[in-house]
Amino acid sequence: MKKILFPTDFSEAANNAFVYALHLAKHLDARIVTLHVYEMPVVDYIDVPAYLMEVYDTVELANFENYKSQIPILRNIASQNQCDEVQIDSVLLDGDLVNSILQLVKTDNIDFVVMGTKGATGATETFLGTSTADVMTRTDALVLAVPEKSRFMQIKKIAFTTRFREKDLPALKKLLPLAKAFGAQIDCLYIKTPSTDVKDVVVADWELLMKNENVRFHIVENQDVEHSILDFIDNQDIDLLALLNHKRGFFEGLFHKSMTKKLAFHCSVPILAIHD
Template sequence: MSKYLVPVDFSKTADHAAKYAARLSFAMANAKIILLNAYYVSTYESILPTPDLIVTTDENIADETARRLEALEKLKLKMLEINPDAEIEVSLTRETILRSIINRVNKEEIDLIIIGSNGKKAKDESDIGSNAIKISKSSPVPVLVVPPKADYHSIRKAVLACDFKKVKEVMPVQSLKNILSKHALKLLVLNINSGQAIDLQEEHILHEMLKDFSPDYHYADHQDTIKGIVKFAKSEEAQLIIALPKKYSFFESLLHESVSQKLTIKSHVPVLLLKD
């Protein structure tokens, strides 16, 4: 069984990611979706008044908990309209969202975390969307970031962006095998040349590492790496961009949230942050 963890905060961003997960589960046999909402109340909130001079009482917490569970059930019903056969679990925790995600991943085998990315016009709409990259950096499992305009399409082509540097350290071969074993897709390896020469030895190592996947190799010149990737994915009609947020990787810049947000906002297709 494939298990998808979908953190939600009842924003349009998160709802869109949840509906994408429902469509994905429709295409995948034997899949389960876990809708996770975190309602964290700190000790200070329970003893100190808010700017409105309201103290968070046990009764307030109980009412808010009931409201959130009701909202989770409503979202579940919307997802079942997309896939009536979907197995969907609703989960409400009293921890921070990041801790809730990591604890759930450590508790059971999760295949994929699906998070919505805020768009340009919805910058502050979703706390989860605003922290998508922080979550992906902390998560031990792959994270799929769904841009606001990305609709689900059967995944036939995926773009793997790589700069052919330190490929042994950055290439998640096992994770790629896991993805390709579940999806019959064509892998397009893209090198964006921003003026630096390609290391032929590293290129050879990469070809050897990926030979079992029979990828196509493409080379493009573009001063703006992010725009170059997005433009290539669009021209090839790819349904997925794979990024490698590891030290030394082509996407080392993903450690800086502003660059990461550019990729997920500008991309018209979901971005898979892949790790071994």
């Protein structure tokens, strides 16, 4: 059975993303592992170990009680979305959020990570949020980032950005089972810029390979890659955007503060990070 890791801070954005995790689990016959991570306070009473342990025990108990109180809320969200049958496990950890996620992905053989995200508010903050972008670039699991403005709709169309490179093909093949589970169409999008070019024979080869799949190919000529992707999402009624992570920092650069205004209005679909 596949596993979906769902980190949560109990916020509205996280609960919204949980709906996506539920439907993903339902369609893939997977179980969800909810994760809440908290950090112990830095205490200066290093010479009073008994007092220090008392502080830690109090913090740990408070976080446990808080997490326990949130579980019925998650169960209720599952019931409201007709996902009562989805198995949900709960994990509470002390430590750093990103490192805890990366560790669980390895030790628990996690297939997907689903995270809720918020829009940029600071001068240098990325749209996806630093934690989500960091997880996207540091794990081999598929990472689904759900913007707070997203509201779950049946996934019917998935956009996959490509440059028709050899390493893009395995990523597309990873996407096929997800699309089939939802009965969705994959729209492969290539943004042709003055500095890039793909031979017609390569495109023809891809079309031949995918002739029996529900995959469509689109070539758009524009030097502004990011805005072209967003326009395609709008014009084609895309429900999910899948991107191949080319290198560390790719997602931070793609959704930098300079695009916040446009993203705030247009990028309300979840983003799936796939690794090569």
